[in-house]
Amino acid sequence: MRSEAVLTATVMGLGMHQGAWRFRDGDPFDHLGPDYHLENARLAEAGGLHALFLADTLDGSEERYARPSLGALDPAVVLATLAAATERIGLVATSSTSFNEPYNLARRMASLDAMSRGRAGWNAVTTFVPGAAAQFGDAPLPDHAARYARAGEFLDVVKGLWGSWSPEALVGDKETGRYVDTSHVHAIEHHGEHFTVRGPATLPPSPQGRPVIFQAGSSGPGRDLAARHADVVFTAQNTLEAAVAFRADLRARAAALGRDPDHLLVLPGLVPVLGDTAADAQHRKSALDGARGIGPELDKLALRVGVPVAELELDAPLPVERIRANEGFRGSHGFRDAAVELAVRRGLTVRELLAENGGGHLQVVGTPDRVADTVETWLDAGAADGFNLMIDVLPDGLAAVVDEVVPRLRKRGRFPADYVGTTLREHLGLPLPA
Amino acid sequence: MRSEAVLTATVMGLGMHQGAWRFRDGDPFDHLGPDYHLENARLAEAGGLHALFLADTLDGSEERYARPSLGALDPAVVLATLAAATERIGLVATSSTSFNEPYNLARRMASLDAMSRGRAGWNAVTTFVPGAAAQFGDAPLPDHAARYARAGEFLDVVKGLWGSWSPEALVGDKETGRYVDTSHVHAIEHHGEHFTVRGPATLPPSPQGRPVIFQAGSSGPGRDLAARHADVVFTAQNTLEAAVAFRADLRARAAALGRDPDHLLVLPGLVPVLGDTAADAQHRKSALDGARGIGPELDKLALRVGVPVAELELDAPLPVERIRANEGFRGSHGFRDAAVELAVRRGLTVRELLAENGGGHLQVVGTPDRVADTVETWLDAGAADGFNLMIDVLPDGLAAVVDEVVPRLRKRGRFPADYVGTTLREHLGLPLPA
Numbered sequence: 086m087r088s089e090a091v092l093t094a095t096v097m098g099l100g101m102h103q104g105a106w107r108f109r110d111g112d113p114f115d116h117l118g119p120d121y122h123l124e125n126a127r128l129a130e131a132g133g134l135h136a137l138f139l140a141d142t143l144d145g146s147e148e149r150y151a152r153p154s155l156g157a158l159d160p161a162v163v164l165a166t167l168a169a170a171t172e173r174i175g176l177v178a179t180s181s182t183s184f185n186e187p188y189n190l191a192r193r194m195a196s197l198d199a200m201s202r203g204r205a206g207w208n209a210v211t212t213f214v215p216g217a218a219a220q221f222g223d224a225p226l227p228d229h230a231a232r233y234a235r236a237g238e239f240l241d242v243v244k245g246l247w248g249s250w251s252p253e254a255l256v257g258d259k260e261t262g263r264y265v266d267t268s269h270v271h272a273i274e275h276h277g278e279h280f281t282v283r284g285p286a287t288l289p290p291s292p293q294g295r296p297v298i299f300q301a302g303s304s305g306p307g308r309d310l311a312a313r314h315a316d317v318v319f320t321a322q323n324t325l326e327a328a329v330a331f332r333a334d335l336r337a338r339a340a341a342l343g344r345d346p347d348h349l350l351v352l353p354g355l356v357p358v359l360g361d362t363a364a365d366a367q368h369r370k371s372a373l374d375g376a377r378g379i380g381p382e383l384d385k386l387a388l389r390v391g392v393p394v395a396e397l398e399l400d401a402p403l404p405v406e407r408i409r410a411n412e413g414f415r416g417s418h419g420f421r422d423a424a425v426e427l428a429v430r431r432g433l434t435v436r437e438l439l440a441e442n443g444g445g446h447l448q449v450v451g452t453p454d455r456v457a458d459t460v461e462t463w464l465d466a467g468a469a470d471g472f473n474l475m476i477d478v479l480p481d482g483l484a485a486v487v488d489e490v491v492p493r494l495r496k497r498g499r500f501p502a503d504y505v506g507t508t509l510r511e512h513l514g515l516p517l518p519a
Numbered sequence: 520m521r522s523e524a525v526l527t528a529t530v531m532g533l534g535m536h537q538g539a540w541r542f543r544d545g546d547p548f549d550h551l552g553p554d555y556h557l558e559n560a561r562l563a564e565a566g567g568l569h570a571l572f573l574a575d576t577l578d579g580s581e582e583r584y585a586r587p588s589l590g591a592l593d594p595a596v597v598l599a600t601l602a603a604a605t606e607r608i609g610l611v612a613t614s615s616t617s618f619n620e621p622y623n624l625a626r627r628m629a630s631l632d633a634m635s636r637g638r639a640g641w642n643a644v645t646t647f648v649p650g651a652a653a654q655f656g657d658a659p660l661p662d663h664a665a666r667y668a669r670a671g672e673f674l675d676v677v678k679g680l681w682g683s684w685s686p687e688a689l690v691g692d693k694e695t696g697r698y699v700d701t702s703h704v705h706a707i708e709h710h711g712e713h714f715t716v717r718g719p720a721t722l723p724p725s726p727q728g729r730p731v732i733f734q735a736g737s738s739g740p741g742r743d744l745a746a747r748h749a750d751v752v753f754t755a756q757n758t759l760e761a762a763v764a765f766r767a768d769l770r771a772r773a774a775a776l777g778r779d780p781d782h783l784l785v786l787p788g789l790v791p792v793l794g795d796t797a798a799d800a801q802h803r804k805s806a807l808d809g810a811r812g813i814g815p816e817l818d819k820l821a822l823r824v825g826v827p828v829a830e831l832e833l834d835a836p837l838p839v840e841r842i843r844a845n846e847g848f849r850g851s852h853g854f855r856d857a858a859v860e861l862a863v864r865r866g867l868t869v870r871e872l873l874a875e876n877g878g879g880h881l882q883v884v885g886t887p888d889r890v891a892d893t894v895e896t897w898l899d900a901g902a903a904d905g906f907n908l909m910i911d912v913l914p915d916g917l918a919a920v921v922d923e924v925v926p927r928l929r930k931r932g933r934f935p936a937d938y939v940g941t942t943l944r945e946h947l948g949l950p951l952p953a
Contacts, residue, residue, distance in 0.1 A: 106698065112691070113691030114723075117723065118633060119603065119635075123603070145622075145718065145721075150704050150719075151698055151699055154721065156721060157721045158629075158630040158634070158722060159623075161596060161599075162599045162627055163599075165595075165597075165599035166599045169557070169600045169603035170603045184622075184623070186654075188577075188579075189618065189619065193593045193595075196593040199552060199553075199592055200592070200596060200597060201553075202552065219715075220717055220718070221620055221715075221716075222714070222715050257540070257546070257547030259541045262812060264540065264584075264586050264587070265584045267584055267585060281655075281657045282653075282655075283654055284579065287579075287591045287592075288551055288592060
């Protein structure tokens with residue numbers, strides 16, 4: 086188990102909390118321009134965070150525009166802009182295996198890796214929002230198994246392309262005119278069920294070999310995919326017990342495939358809602374919840390657990406039997422299971438669950454020490470290798486993490502004093518790919 | 520006709536000339552990292568050039584890696600990185616309508632537009648290199664007509680998405696909690712032959728309304744597409760006469776569609792090979808040609824004119840009848856016709872054509888005054904609204920343009936003293952889209 090936590094910070098909309106836009110200072114459309122993103126990136130880098138993580142959705146429903154939306158901008162484009170304004174921090178872009186071509190995606194992420202000198206990560210998602218499919222043809226969203234089957238083959242292709250150049254290929258001899266030794270650049274000749282891709286990639290490996298692969302599989306097929314392909318697993322875990330079991334299971338799956346389980350990092354999402362005192366933090370939370378209203382949050386919960394919103398009564402228990410009986414569920418198993426786990430274990434009503442469950446993730450409303458305690462406890466229990474911090478309000482919630490939480494973790498020996506290298510892979514302590 | 524020229528600069532590999540990597544100082548793989556691109560962008564902006572233009576290819580053949588390749592990096596990612604390091608210059612990314620999804624591409628380009636505060640352009644290409652298709656399935660490259668049919672529908676969808684938000688949609692009232700007036704955000708409900716896309720876009724218009732559309736149609740369907748959709752047409756024109764006819768034809772097609780022909784700019788490619796004297800320039804050209812060798816250039820010509828390389832004899836005339844008889848030709852009509860036009864008009868052998876024809880484009884080997892003369896002559900003849908400068912060797916060929924050609928054009932009143940606004944559309948004198 087790790088003594089020092091890996092910490093990444095997620096940017097979605099104007100913050101993880103749906104009330105962020107009303108609560109924060111600044112223009113309600115700040116997330117649609119560069120200054121906001123530059124400020125977040127510089128803050129996170131000043132705090133030594135391992136990476137900035139850009140969430141994404143391809144949801145096309147108009148309802149989402151009723152609030153600041155994650156995925157308004159293409160994450161790879163935003164992060165490429167940030168590459169020029171930062172030096173060390175990792176840049177992780179979410180992108181879907183269901184609605185991209187692997188050749189294009191492999192090139193895009195490798196390009197981000199090249200332009201950032203080896204700081205890119207790709208968060209491979211299968212897209213579980215039904216509304217996304219309507220942007221890409223007549224067919225409905227493929228079911229869970231089909232999405233994961235495609236994702237597995239997609240990752241095979243992308244990793245094949247990223248491995249299609251050996252470093253020996255780069256000759257560049259001006260005297261003789263020999264530029265590349267093409268015997269060290271190999272077509273991949275992939276002919277699979279979903280894709281036919283000849284390869285090779287258009288560029289050689291970056292300083293970190295290839296982009297770091299993030300994945301968020303929680304179902305059986307999702308965990309298998311993660312164990313086979315991921316460097317980092319991002320997960321929704323609302324209790325220590327479930328998180329310990331999840332991480333142990335993932336590590337066992339990786340080991341069974343012959344991988345060193347220490348090379349598969351598990352980062353649960355964590356929503357810190359910070360205050361100088363517990364009362365201050367609670368006050369911030371109440372103000373945010375008041376700014377949000379309960380309607381949109383209830384809609385999101387209904388999507389997460391896979392039942393119509395009309396079946397969720399605010400002051401009744403979560404309809405767990407009904408949720409578990411939904412065999413046609415197409416959403417994220419991770420979010421669903423985390424919500425059910427929390428509601429059952431604590432006996433929460435829907436209203437209480439909405440307050441406790443930070444958009445699906447573990448939520449700590451409290452002082453910086455309280456957040457540092459959680460990080461420490463989860464690391465020591467083997468529940469996590471660190472956390473993906475889902476910042477409630479940006480940039481000020483991130484500034485609070487950097488100014489108040491990071492120094493405390495450093496004092497406790499639980500966070501690195503500085504970046505250890507120049508690439509994301511180095512920051513994470515992961516070896517170069519073979 | 521314009522008194523001041525529009526000038527854009529193209530980045531491909533380490534320069535347009537295939538001998539650039541041996542001729543220039545610096546690492547032969549410079550184009551795979553950020554510093555090279557940052558230097559080009561800063562130079563071009565210091566010179567007041569209207570835009571940096573990133574060419575692209577999806578050719579996957581290994582042969583291309585035998586030299587510094589255009590399209591090694593994803594243009595949108597490279598330009599997004601440059602967005603953070605520049606303030607005014609336009610950023611034009613080439614991307615294919617044949618091998619992308621319009622929803623993704625619309626979002627990517629709109630994101631580049633947002634992150635650059637309204638400086639993005641999209642060069643829409645249909646991809647004519649046969650090797651590209653093997654990265655995207657089993658089917659061969661679609662024929663010319665099929666590619667253009669798809670491109671037309673693709674552009675309809677992308678422009679529909681870019682127009683799916685009215686500015687009135689942005690409410691952002693923190694008091695009432697009203698964020699967006701969704702009655703001003705419209706699904707496009709596109710159901711066409713190639714695409715089904717519900718829309719709307721994920722973000723509102725940028726400061727320039729939408730990215731500027733570049734296109735390079737030269738065939739009949741290509742010209743129709745340009746007249747209907749393009750703001751700027753990039754074209755290969757090797758003689759003044761052909762260029763005058765081409766521009767007049769395009770303007771007539773635009774007018775016939777009810778457009779103001781002054782809002783459709785025509786930029787032929789121009790390869791300046793500069794020297795302080797004519798002899799110096801010729802010396803540079805000879806050194807570059809010597810560094811390149813004739814083999815790869817012959818291969819490129821064969822692809823451009825659509826005959827096997829074995830049928831091109833260096834010291835014989837270009838086999839024009841054979842070229843014209845090739846009805847199954849799938850390549851770029853613009854490149855083919857420009858090569859034939861030049862060879863026939865001047866009675867050139869293949870070897871002479873290779874020396875005269877700068878990778879398919881008009882080439883001026885001479886002093887800065889000679890290049891300025893060409894710009895002036897072509898503008899006054901109605902042959903061009905400016906040029907897309909295909910820089911022979913980067914960055915030094917670009918530095919020579921900025922230091923020697925731009926000041927001469929300014930002195931003659933043929934180039935703006937400075938950027939007139941902050942968006943690419945403003946630089947180009949184009950109105951906001953309706």
